Amino acid sequence: MDQEEQDRALPIANVGRIMKQILPPSAKISKEGKQLMQECVTEFISFVTGEASDKCHKENRKTVNGDDICWALSSLGFDNYSEAIARYLHKYRIAEREEKMNHNKKYEGSATKTLNQTQLIHAPPPSLSRVTDMVENPPTTNQSG
Amino acid sequence: MRQAGAYSGLLCGGVSGRTGPHSLPLARIKKIMKKSGEDVKMISGEAPIIFSKACELFIEELTRRSWIMAIQGKRRTLHKDDLTSAVIATDIFDFLITLVSNSDSHALGPSTTTVMEVETIDYS
Numbered sequence: 001m002d003q004e005e006q007d008r009a010l011p012i013a014n015v016g017r018i019m020k021q022i023l024p025p026s027a028k029i030s031k032e033g034k035q036l037m038q039e040c041v042t043e044f045i046s047f048v049t050g051e052a053s054d055k056c057h058k059e060n061r062k063t064v065n066g067d068d069i070c071w072a073l074s075s076l077g078f079d080n081y082s083e084a085i086a087r088y089l090h091k092y093r094i095a096e097r098e099e100k101m102n103h104n105k106k107y108e109g110s111a112t113k114t115l116n117q118t119q120l121i122h123a124p125p126p127s128l129s130r131v132t133d134m135v136e137n138p139p140t141t142n143q144s145g
Numbered sequence: 146m147r148q149a150g151a152y153s154g155l156l157c158g159g160v161s162g163r164t165g166p167h168s169l170p171l172a173r174i175k176k177i178m179k180k181s182g183e184d185v186k187m188i189s190g191e192a193p194i195i196f197s198k199a200c201e202l203f204i205e206e207l208t209r210r211s212w213i214m215a216i217q218g219k220r221r222t223l224h225k226d227d228l229t230s231a232v233i234a235t236d237i238f239d240f241l242i243t244l245v246s247n248s249d250s251h252a253l254g255p256s257t258t259t260v261m262e263v264e265t266i267d268y269s
Contacts, residue, residue, distance in 0.1 A: 008177065010200065014169050018201055019208045019223070027212065028222040036225040036248055037204060040232070040241050044203050045174060045196060046181035047240045053185045064178070065189040069196060077237040081202045088198050092191060 009038040048072045066092075169197040207231060207238070 016034045023029070051072035052064050066089045074082035171193040178192065179185055208223070210231035215223050229245040232238040 008180065010169055010173055010177075015204060018169075018204045022205050022208055023212055023223070026221060027215075030222055030224045032225040033211070033223045033228060036228050036245065037207065039244055039248065040207060040228065041200050041204060042177055043241060043244050044200065045177045048196075048199070049178045049181040049185060053182055057184050063187040063189050064185060064192055066191040066195045069192055069199065073199060076240075078199075078203075081199055084202065085195055085199055089191065089195055092194060096191075 009042045012038055015041060048076060048078075051076055169200055171197060174200070210235060 012034050015038050016029060019029055019034065019037060020027075048069065049064065049072075052068035055068055055071060056062065056064050066085075070082050070086050070089060073079075073085060174193040174196050175188055178188055178196070207228060211223055211227040214227040214230040214234075215221070218227070225248065229248070232241045232245045
């Protein structure tokens with residue numbers, strides 16, 4: 001992979017790190033293996049984006065959003081990703097809304113912070129293993145937030 | 146001062162410097178999305194963030210499946226052939242068949258040359 005191709009793909013260090021995290025500690029990954037994974041992920045992004053973009057085009061919309069990505073994932077057979085991503089997107093939107101509300105409240109002179117807001121703002125993003133758990137063991141009850 | 150939200154840390158690849166599973170550069174993801182087609186003009190702020198999570202799930206799945214291939218070959222090192230085998234064995238990864246096949250043919254290049262060199266020994 002030449003430099004130009006490297007600049008178009010996701011960084012090999014990041015890709016390699018994610019691969020290592022789910023393999024046993026003693027496992028090794030060849031450099032060519034990581035490079036091929038880089039290319040595969042890039043192709044995955046292009047493939048799903050193309051599907052999402054087609055949907056937007058048919059619906060006369062200009063902007064590809066998170067819902068379009070979710071839909072495209074499901075449409076292309078990545079149903080298990082789609083469910084986990086839909087939950088992640090939902091939490092992300094709530095967190096963004098809370099952050100905005102918090103920002104507005106600050107400028108309205110209110111110093112009140114609810115415990116929920118503090119928890120949400122300082123809660124770590126879901127770890128990969130948690131998301132994987134959510135993919136493999138979806139919660140049976142609806143969680144609020 | 147703007148407080149970091151639970152997910153805004155993703156924008157700089159992790160606020161505290163922890164190398165969590167969310168560390169994929171959003172600008173690069175956006176670049177790849179834009180290059181995927183001429184129709185892709187505008188991308189919402191949340192799309193690359195969602196994609197970074199989707200990419201992690203994708204990498205995880207392909208890595209797991211490739212690892213099974215390596216184990217079957219009694220190896221503890223993941224090679225590109227393992228990824229190729231995993232792609233071929235998984236229906237939803239059919240979109241990668243051309244990519245992994247081309248990658249294999251590139252790998253065949255040097256050995257093909259070697260074979261040709263053997264076959265064109267100069268007897269003069």
